[in-house]
Each structure stands twice: as C-alpha cells, then as structure tokens.
Amino acid sequence: MSADHYDDFAASYDAENQASLLNTFYNKPAILDLAGDVAGHRVLDVGCGSGPIALALHERGALVTGLDGSPAMLAIARERLGEDVPLHVGDLAQPLPFDDDAFDDVVASLVLHYLEDWGCPLAEIRRVLRPGGRFVVSINHPTVRVVTHPDDGYFETYRYTETFEFDGRPAALTMWHRPLRDVLRAFTDAGFRILVVDEPAPSPDTPAELLPPRIASGERSAFLCFLFLVLEAA
Template identity: 70%
Template structure:
C-alpha cells in the first residue's frame, strides 16, 4: 500500500485505532505487555501511524522516536505526541535516517503485512538496533486466511485486499499474506533470534459488548487474529 492511500483515510484510521476491539483492547495491550519495562529505553516506533502506541510507551518512560510513510499519519502523531518527540516521514523499504545501534527496542505494530519484501526492512531494523536489542512486531495471523478462504494456497506469498470498517466506513486495504515458515526464515536471514511467538488473549478490561460471544460465555479464551513475535539482535 502506498503512503497516499494512508493519507486518504488517516483520520478514519486514527478514530478506529483509538477505541476498536482489535486495536485498543487486543493488539496494543499485547504489544505493551511484550515490551514490559521500557523506562529509559530508546524505542523506535516503526510504522507509528497516528501515534497511540508511542503515546503509551512515552507514558511508561520510554524515549520514543516515530517513523511512518504517511505524512498525514505523522501529522496526527505530532498532534498527539507534541513537538518534543522526533517524528520522521520515511519508508521502511528505504534506508532509515538513523545511525547504527541507535535503539534498544523497535516496535513494528501491524506494519510488515503491508510489505511484499521483508528482507530490506528487517536488515535496516537490525542495523539500527544495538546488540542485544529487541524487535517486537505484530502481523496478521496467516492461519486466518486458511480458515476464511480454504481454496487459497497457504504457502504462497501473495497480495490480497480486504474491506475494513474504519470509523463506520468501508475501506479497501491491501495486505501481503505469507506463511509462517516464510516469516521465520526472513527473521533469521536478517540475523535475528526468535525469542517468543505469541497468540494473546484479549485484554481483561475489554468491555463485554466488544467481545465475541464465545469469549464472553467462557467457551473460548482467545481467538486468532494477529500473530506476535519478539526477536533479538544477538549481542556481540
């Protein structure tokens, strides 16, 4: 997806991200839980969007830098985070405007599944992480496509389009499906060690009216939606 497409629905995406079940009560709490104690840590929010995750990391004491390909998203993030937080318009497929070993952590929240090629972005994220640093990321769970579209080839890396409701309006969004084995191969080829793979439950403070009925009833404790990884840049 091109930055101009994000620009076109930036305000609607921001509104949806702020309060939706999948963003506010599932993905973002899970990312923060994986991050743990971040006070004093230098964190790059790669694909920061309008800045809700960066705002929470700041509140927890992290030293945050944001980057996003969409100028409209970066402008929304600037309004949310203030002028003291460094924010950059930049494409993860291009060299990043940071020196080697600049960050203790990188968070890439629901970003990589928009990209066809992961090798260049992962190499750059590895470069800007200090030895021993972490890359925490979330992507669309590849098994969801198998359940919803069993006729598709799970093992093929391919583009697909979904129509999402963003602040009540249907919006076409383009993603790239890749199987789990392609994800893990890309991580290790970039020099990362995979330290954790997670399929979290919804946050316990999720309003019941937002939860699927089978979760509310206690029949299920979780559902498949996003897949989370914690990767480590090996120490010297």
C-alpha cells in the same frame, strides 16, 4: 500499496481505533506487555501511524522516535504526542534515516504484512538496533487465511485486498500473506534470534460488548487474529 494511501482516511482510521477491539484492546496491550519495562530505552516505533503505541511507550519512560509513511497519520500523531517525540516520514522499503545501533528496542505493530519484500526492512531494523536489542512485532496471523479463504494457497506468498469500514468510511487495504515458515525464516535470516511467539487473549479490560460471543461467555479465552513475536538482535 504505499503508506501514504492512509492519508485518504487517516482521521477516520484513528477515530475507529480509539475504542476498537482489535487495536485498543488486543494489539496494543499485547505489544506493550511484550515490550515490558522500557523506561530509559531508546525505542523506534516503525509504522507508528497516529501514535497510540508511541504515546503509551513514551508515558512508560521510553525515549521514543516514530516513523511512518503517511504524513496525515503523523500529523495526528504530532497532536497526540506533542513536541517531545521525534517523528519522521519514511518508507520501510528504503534505508532508515538513523545511525547504526541507535535504538535499544524497535516496535513494528501491524506494518510488515503491507510489504512484499522483507529483506531490506529487516536488514535496516537490525542495523539500527544495538546488539542484544529487541524487536517487538505484530502481524496478521498466517493461519487466519486458511480459515477465511480455504481455497487460497497457504504456502504461497501473495497479495490480497480487503475492504474495511473505519468510523463509517470504507477503505481498501492491500496486504501480503506469507506462511509461518517464511515469516520465521525471514527474521532469522536477517540476524534475529526468536525469543517469544505469542497468540494472546484480549485484554481483560475489554468491554464485554466488543468481544466475540464465545469469548464473552467464557467458552473460549482467545481467538486467532494477529501473531506476536519478540526477537533479539543477535
């Protein structure tokens, strides 16, 4: 699935995620927490979509650049970010339009699991990161498929499609499962050192009505959904 597939439902996707559990109160705060103090950092947000994380990084003082394959998503991002943040239409499967060592940090939020081949994307991200720069990543947690689809082969890399509803509009998303060992090996083979692997709880600011019952009751503190990593350009 090419990223411009999002053009078909960009507005509804953005509207849905403005107050969603998984994006606004789970993925976004976890990414920002792992990114930490980014004031003055040159940050590339790859797969920036409609720009909510790019905006948060910009508001924290980062010098943000966004890249996404969907022109419609970038049009929404431009409205959100104004003219201060450079935005580029680009495909992660192709060479990135940036110089070597151009960024201090790269953020890839919920984008890598759309790609079958991680070789070129990770090599390019490593290239544009300065030595010692950080790569902050979130992906679908590999073990979730074991729970939801126990008959599928966990140790295989395979494509699957799921249908979601965004602000009342159905949309089919095609993604790739790969086991945890292959996820970690892909990063280290690309020249990254693994600093953090995290499975965080939802933000404490999450409205109770959005939480799964066992989380809202206090019986559980977290749930399996996304996997978060911080990597260093070795």
